[in-house]
Every structure is written in C-alpha cells, then in structure tokens.
Amino acid sequence: MYYFDNSATTLKKPDAVAQAVFHAIADGQLGNPARGSHTASLNALRLTESVRSKTADLFGASTVAFTANATAALNMVLKSLLTPEDHIITTVTEHNSVLRPLYQLEEQGAELSFVSIDEQGKLSYPEFAALLQTNTRAVVVNHASNVTGNAVDLERIGDFCSKNDLLFIVDASQSAGILDIAMRRQHIDVLCFTGHKGLYGPQGTGGICLGEKPLAFRPVFTGGSGFHSFDKKMPLDFPAIFEAGTQNVHGLAGLDAGIAHVQHIGIAEIGSRLDQLTRRFYGKIKDIPGITLYGCFDEKHRRAPVVSLNLADWSSGDLSDALFMDFDIAVRPGAHCAPLIHTAFGTERQGMVRFSFSTFNTLAEMDYGADALRQLAFI
Numbered sequence: 001m002y003y004f005d006n007s008a009t010t011l012k013k014p015d016a017v018a019q020a021v022f023h024a025i026a027d028g029q030l031g032n033p034a035r036g037s038h039t040a041s042l043n044a045l046r047l048t049e050s051v052r053s054k055t056a057d058l059f060g061a062s063t064v065a066f067t068a069n070a071t072a073a074l075n076m077v078l079k080s081l082l083t084p085e086d087h088i089i090t091t092v093t094e095h096n097s098v099l100r101p102l103y104q105l106e107e108q109g110a111e112l113s114f115v116s117i118d119e120q121g122k123l124s125y126p127e128f129a130a131l132l133q134t135n136t137r138a139v140v141v142n143h144a145s146n147v148t149g150n151a152v153d154l155e156r157i158g159d160f161c162s163k164n165d166l167l168f169i170v171d172a173s174q175s176a177g178i179l180d181i182a183m184r185r186q187h188i189d190v191l192c193f194t195g196h197k198g199l200y201g202p203q204g205t206g207g208i209c210l211g212e213k214p215l216a217f218r219p220v221f222t223g224g225s226g227f228h229s230f231d232k233k234m235p236l237d238f239p240a241i242f243e244a245g246t247q248n249v250h251g252l253a254g255l256d257a258g259i260a261h262v263q264h265i266g267i268a269e270i271g272s273r274l275d276q277l278t279r280r281f282y283g284k285i286k287d288i289p290g291i292t293l294y295g296c297f298d299e300k301h302r303r304a305p306v307v308s309l310n311l312a313d314w315s316s317g318d319l320s321d322a323l324f325m326d327f328d329i330a331v332r333p334g335a336h337c338a339p340l341i342h343t344a345f346g347t348e349r350q351g352m353v354r355f356s357f358s359t360f361n362t363l364a365e366m367d368y369g370a371d372a373l374r375q376l377a378f379i
Contacts, residue, residue, distance in 0.1 A: 002329045002365055007174060007306055007356035009196045009203060016257040017200055020218060032246050034226035041187050044249045051256040052239075059191055060183040060261055061209035065239030066247055069206040070173040071097040073192035075210055076242050077169060078102060078140070080217040081190070081375040084109030086137035089166075090135075091115040091123060091152075092340040093145045096376055098171055099340070102196035111135070117344055121148040124289070128160050138167035145173035147338050147352065148295030149278070149306030152180055158187030167215075173197065174304045177262045178270060183211045190215070198270075198358075199262060201255035202358055204248050210238060217241050270359055274305040277357045281307055284370030289375050292354060305357040308336075316351035319376070323353075327372040331355050 003011045015050075024030050031040030033048045048066070055064045067073040078101040082088060088102060092114050106112050115133040116124050128139065139161050144151040154170065161168035168191045171179060177198030183191060188211050195205030219234040223244035228235055235241060262270065283296050290312035295303070311319055316333035322331040332354040335342050342348050355369060 004355040006358040012360040013263040020257035021254040024250040062142040064209045065242040070194035087111040090140045096337040140169045142171040144304035149304040154186040162187040189260040195255040201258035202251045205251045221353040308352040308354045
C-alpha cells in the first residue's frame with residue numbers, strides 16, 4: 001500500500017518505537033508510576049519523568065503533562081483556563097478538537113471571534129488586532145492546518161499576545177516533530193500535541209506543554225493521583241492536575257523512542273526532507289487538467305507535508321475510493337473534522353482529498369501518486 005495519510009497517523013514507525021513498546025511490556029519491569037516504592041513502580045516513574053524531560057527539551061517547555069492525545073489536551077486546557085466571561089480569538093482553520101470545546105464555552109456565555117483566510121488559506125493577520133476586545137483572554141490557533149498544510153507565523157501571533165497580555169494556546173497536532181517550535185521565543189503559553197503523528201510515537205500518547213507564565217488551572221478531570229489520597233479535591237499543581245489515573249507507560253516508552261528518532265535526525269533535516277517530497281508531488285500534479293489545489297505553495301511559506309485537492313467534479317469520497325481500489329493509494333477524503341475552512345473554500349459538499357507524507361515516503365512514491373491522479377483525470 002502507498003500510504004499518504006500521515007496527517008491522520010504515521011503508519012510506519014521507526015523500528016526503535018516498536019521495540020520500545022515491546023520491551024516495556026515483555027520485560028515485565030514497568031509497574032504503575034508513583035504508586036509505590038517497589039522497583040517496578042520506580043522504574044515506571046523514572047521512564048515517565050525521562051520522557052517528560054525529553055519532551056520539554058524538544059519544545060522549549062518548562063514542564064509537560066501527558067494525555068491520551070491532542071484532543072484530550074485541548075479539552076482540558078480550554079475548559080480549565082477559560083470562562084464564560086471570556087472573549088477568545090481563534091481562526092477558521094481550526095480542527096473540531098479546538099472548535100467543539102470553544103462552542104461549549106460559547107453556550108455558557110463566552111464570546112468567540114474568528115480570523116479569516118485568503119484564497120490560499122493564509123490567515124488575515126491584521127484581524128487579530130481588529131478583533132481585540134476589553135475582555136479578550138486568549139488566542140487559540142493551530143500551528144499548521146490539517147487541511148491545507150499552511151503553517152502560521154507563531155512569532156507574529158505570539159508577539160501580539162504578549163503585547164496585549166493574552167494567553168497564547170497552540171494546537172501542534174500537525175507540526176510537532178515537523179516544524180520548529182520554541183515556546184519561549186514564540187511566546188507560547190500552552191502547547192498541546194499528539195505523539196502518534198510527526199513524533200512517530202504510538203497512538204494514545206500526547207500532552208500539554210507549559211511556557212514560563214504561571215497559570216491557574218481548574219480541575220476538569222479528577223481521580224487518583226498517587227498522593228493526597230484523603231483530599232476530596234484533585235491536586236492543583238501541574239502536571240498532577242491533568243494526570244489523574246494510570247499513565248500510558250507502555251505508550252510513553254514508544255513516544256520516548258519516537259522523540260529520540262526525531263532529535264537524532266533533527267527538525268531542520270526532517271522539514272527539508274518533507275518539503276522536498278511535498279513540492280515534488282505538487283510540481284507533478286499542479287498542471288493536471290481539472291485539478292484544484294488548496295493552500296499556499298510559495299517556497300518561502302513554511303508548511304506541513306500536506307496537499308489537499310479536488311479533481312473536476314469527482315466527489316472526494318469517490319476519488320479516494322478510486323485511488324485505493326485501482327492504485328492501492330491510501331488518502332483521506334471529506335471534511336477532515338475542520339468544517340469552517342471547508343466553508344471558507346466552498347467545499348462543504350465536495351470535500352477534499354488530502355495527501356499527507358512522512359519521512360518514510362519516497363520521491364518515487366510521489367511520482368506514483370501523481371501518475372495515478374493523471375490517469376484518473378483522463379478517464
């Protein structure tokens with residue numbers, strides 16, 4: 001199978017990731033972290049804290065809380081930090097993992113404003129200042145769109161947030177392990193990530209990274225913490241406030257190996273390889289009759305390895321099925337859980353077909369995928 005659905009999850013992982021998960025289970029040395037003073041519990045605690053430190057180093061975070069995925073992280077952060085009295089600025093490019101928690105807050109009284117995009121899917125940056133209100137509390141954006149692959153200028157938005165004393169919350173689902181993230185330089189207060197995409201970790205891993213600003217979180221998910229067992233309320237200190245219950249220690253072992261893989265190659269080299277693949281594919285398909293491409297492919301514009309398209313009047317579902325049935329190509333059709341950007345592009349009914357790549361793809365695969373589209377264009 002030619003797997004071009006890496007924005008959903010990276011299918012191929014480094015061998016070290018599989019080995020780490022295998023040994024975490026098979027060696028029988030990892031218990032429940034912070035749940036005892038015996039060797040198995042301490043081994044698990046050491047592993048968890050090692051991955052926490054490695055993750056913080058990768059993003060320039062002060063500390064990290066682990067969650068099941070980016071959706072869990074975003075829900076916890078948004079519902080813990082924001083209130084019905086707040087005004088929040090976000091964008092039309094967001095995934096439902098941001099939109100639906102914000103809509104829940106809106107139902108409780110919060111106000112939402114959305115920064116729009118141009119015909120290439122790029123944000124209208126002057127709108128951030130235009131949308132500012134006296135009760136604006138936070139800006140919530142994705143680092144890279146899961147539909148167009150366009151990356152936003154985190155430093156520019158971070159400077160705006162810093163100057164206006166706003167919380168800057170970033171969804172790094174499509175950029176972690178792919179694009180440069182430096183929380184201090186980019187003035188990011190909270191960064192939410194998933195482990196199973198660009199970090200090449202197992203599914204069921206993710207987390208919340210904090211910057212330098214002290215933040216007061218409210219408990220939104222409570223349970224056992226391993227300490228203060230007689231207290232009726234969840235501990236308020238971070239990361240304990242977001243780590244109720246048993247950690248996914250076996251998954252974190254795999255995430256540890258995935259991050260090590262990323263750090264060994266380096267973000268700059270990974271970005272260069274993925275950019276080469278993306279631009280090779282784009283260059284091969286941009287002149288196919290009937291093709292419509294979404295996003296900015298200017299060489300100066302940073303982006304995730306995503307190419308979304310439509311072909312003539314094919315529905316995205318039919319085109320995706322034809323690619324798989326006739327060419328063994330796996331892609332993602334539909335709305336990609338990002339409804340507002342499809343409304344902006346006018347693709348609510350047709351959807352889009354998304355190709356997304358990883359460092360395990362090859363230039364030859366790019367050529368194969370482009371040739372498949374060319375053949376379908378002339379049916």
